[in-house]
Amino acid sequence: MFEEITFMVGFAVFSVVMSYVLLVVAPEPLNKFFQVLAVLGIVIHELCHVLMCLLTDTRIRTMKILE
Numbered sequence: 001m002f003e004e005i006t007f008m009v010g011f012a013v014f015s016v017v018m019s020y021v022l023l024v025v026a027p028e029p030l031n032k033f034f035q036v037l038a039v040l041g042i043v044i045h046e047l048c049h050v051l052m053c054l055l056t057d058t059r060i061r062t063m064k065i066l067e
Contacts, residue, residue, distance in 0.1 A: 022034040046063075053060050 019038075023031065023038065026034060050060065050063060052058075
């Protein structure tokens with residue numbers, strides 16, 4: 001049971017640190033590439049939520065991808 005918690009916390013910390021390094025610390029051309037990649041990942045992630053709502057016949061009230 002505690003192994004899963006350790007893994008989840010470790011993964012969360014790793015994700016935050018890597019996001020900071022890739023989006024803030026990385027040099028300029030590489031920095032912009034990862035920003036575009038992050039935005040595309042967000043859009044794809046949110047569209048997958050919409051797809052699952054359509055597959056499970058769940059009503060979608062509103063949809064905002066990027067604000």
